[in-house]
Amino acid sequence: MEKQILESQLNINRRTFLSRMSLGIGSAALGSLMIPGLFSCNKEDDEGNSTAGMPHFAPKAKRVIYLFQSGAPSQLESFDYKPLLRKMHGQDLPESVRQGQRLTTMTSGQSKFPLVGSGVDFKQYGKHGAWISDFFPYTGQVADDICIVNSLFTEAINHDPAITFFQTGHQQAGRPSMGAWLSYGLGSENENLPAFVVLTSRGGGNSQGLYAHLWSAGFLDSSHQGVLLRGGKDPVLYLQDPKGMTSTDRRRFLDHLAELNQDSYDELGDPEIVSRIKQYEMAYRMQTSVPDVMDINGEPDHILKMYGADVLMPGSFAANCLLARKLAEKGVRFIQLYHQGWDQHGNLVEEMGMQAKQTDQPSAALIMDLKQRGLLDDTLVIWGGEFGRTNYCQGPLDAKEYGRDHHPRCFSAWMAGGGIQPGMVYGESDEFGYNIAKDPVHIHDFHATILNQLGLDHTKMTFKHQGRRYRLTDVSGEVVKGILA
Numbered sequence: 001m002e003k004q005i006l007e008s009q010l011n012i013n014r015r016t017f018l019s020r021m022s023l024g025i026g027s028a029a030l031g032s033l034m035i036p037g038l039f040s041c042n043k044e045d046d047e048g049n050s051t052a053g054m055p056h057f058a059p060k061a062k063r064v065i066y067l068f069q070s071g072a073p074s075q076l077e078s079f080d081y082k083p084l085l086r087k088m089h090g091q092d093l094p095e096s097v098r099q100g101q102r103l104t105t106m107t108s109g110q111s112k113f114p115l116v117g118s119g120v121d122f123k124q125y126g127k128h129g130a131w132i133s134d135f136f137p138y139t140g141q142v143a144d145d146i147c148i149v150n151s152l153f154t155e156a157i158n159h160d161p162a163i164t165f166f167q168t169g170h171q172q173a174g175r176p177s178m179g180a181w182l183s184y185g186l187g188s189e190n191e192n193l194p195a196f197v198v199l200t201s202r203g204g205g206n207s208q209g210l211y212a213h214l215w216s217a218g219f220l221d222s223s224h225q226g227v228l229l230r231g232g233k234d235p236v237l238y239l240q241d242p243k244g245m246t247s248t249d250r251r252r253f254l255d256h257l258a259e260l261n262q263d264s265y266d267e268l269g270d271p272e273i274v275s276r277i278k279q280y281e282m283a284y285r286m287q288t289s290v291p292d293v294m295d296i297n298g299e300p301d302h303i304l305k306m307y308g309a310d311v312l313m314p315g316s317f318a319a320n321c322l323l324a325r326k327l328a329e330k331g332v333r334f335i336q337l338y339h340q341g342w343d344q345h346g347n348l349v350e351e352m353g354m355q356a357k358q359t360d361q362p363s364a365a366l367i368m369d370l371k372q373r374g375l376l377d378d379t380l381v382i383w384g385g386e387f388g389r390t391n392y393c394q395g396p397l398d399a400k401e402y403g404r405d406h407h408p409r410c411f412s413a414w415m416a417g418g419g420i421q422p423g424m425v426y427g428e429s430d431e432f433g434y435n436i437a438k439d440p441v442h443i444h445d446f447h448a449t450i451l452n453q454l455g456l457d458h459t460k461m462t463f464k465h466q467g468r469r470y471r472l473t474d475v476s477g478e479v480v481k482g483i484l485a
Contacts, residue, residue: 055455060419071342086117151427189331203341231315384413
């Protein structure tokens with residue numbers, strides 16, 4: 001009985017203390033909602049780890065547009081030219097190259113691994129003669145603006161863990177995505193739009209599933225999670241007021257709800273209650289800001305033509321690229337585009353050609369559009385998938401019907417803007433396109449470099465969860481200085 005009385009007195013004292021503090025936690029949270037950025041600063045905790053606030057050092061980029069090609073486009077039909085594979089077409093992959101390395105279950109039962117040359121030709125583009133396949137002629141036109149990395153590698157060998165690794169720095173779901181980390185570390189440049197926005201499109205190939213954990217906030221404050229914008233009339237479900245409710249009614253309702261949530265916060269001290277208040281307020285502001293940014297009717301004809309005919313189709317990759325530019329103009333910190341359908345285990349030439357036709361022109365148009373508006377210098381654009389493709393054949397050894405299995409040991413991506421060296425090719429795979437021969441870039445290195453361009457030291461941007469300090473790059477990662485301008 002005495003213990004219960006003591007606990008009751010402690011609770012009363014705690015509530016009294018919080019309610020009377022002029023700058024208590026609840027008041028600070030409410031103040032930050034009324035005056036965004038009021039408490040933004042570059043803080044350090046007791047162990048010297050940087051917490052949410054401004055960059056650690058002067059950034060080269062303010063925002064990221066990530067064009068993720070889900071399903072893993074083949075590097076051997078895109079940016080990693082290997083003429084030897086055509087010369088050795090049909091011959092078995094030498095054991096000295098494979099060295100018994102792990103294979104997926106789709107080809108692990110094969111007794112032979114016949115090499116297959118690319119079914120598409122390559123040309124050299126730009127001042128430095130970058131080899132780019134005929135699938136990507138528009139990308140070839142911006143070769144002097146992009147940096148092709150041919151030496152990425154990962155440990156993941158199947159799609160979901162590989163995509164999750166790229167997006168969160170870990171193969172298992174549950175950790176914050178890259179966009180959530182950037183929202184946590186840098187905040188938003190526009191109080192009327194989320195710091196992290198996700199747009200999805202689907203091609204005609206074999207589509208791998210996309211799950212919400214790819215844009216989750218994980219153990220961070222839920223206000224940092226990505227907001228999925230859909231194509232069509234309702235970009236965000238349930239955002240608009242129901243019939244019979246006016247904007248004034250909504251404002252009055254949110255004010256009363258905020259008061260109730262504040263009372264709950266003073267009682268319980270749960271930080272997620274403050275996140276809930278933030279999200280309600282953001283949704284209210286998005287009622288005006290989202291329809292405006294999703295409307296492309298004001299775009300001039302020459303801009304629409306630059307992105308291609310699909311730009312007029314809501315939810316297409318072309319439309320999403322144009323929206324990405326508009327979101328970048330509005331100050332959205334991290335804009336994630338997913339395009340599904342790049343999983344070519346067979347019929348590679350036809351299916352990958354179709355995927356490239358949907359994405360090549362708008363990807364290049366995005367670079368040109370940002371550049372002509374003066375936005376490319378401080379916008380980091382990334383194009384790539386979750387792993388690469390094997391040099392040996394899966395399926396019929398036919399010039400058109402062949403496919404390629406998953407290959408994590410070396411693959412390609414490109415980056416542009418945001419302080420990345422333009423017009424260069426970084427890293428090399430061996431002459432078989434199987435192992436890395438020069439300048440390997442691990443996923444953690446890739447993430448460290450992205451954060452570096454945004455003014456963030458990847459070793460210092462941490463969050464303590466369940467007794468451990470986590471970061472996007474886990475316990476490794478080095479900035480790839482060779483690609484920095």
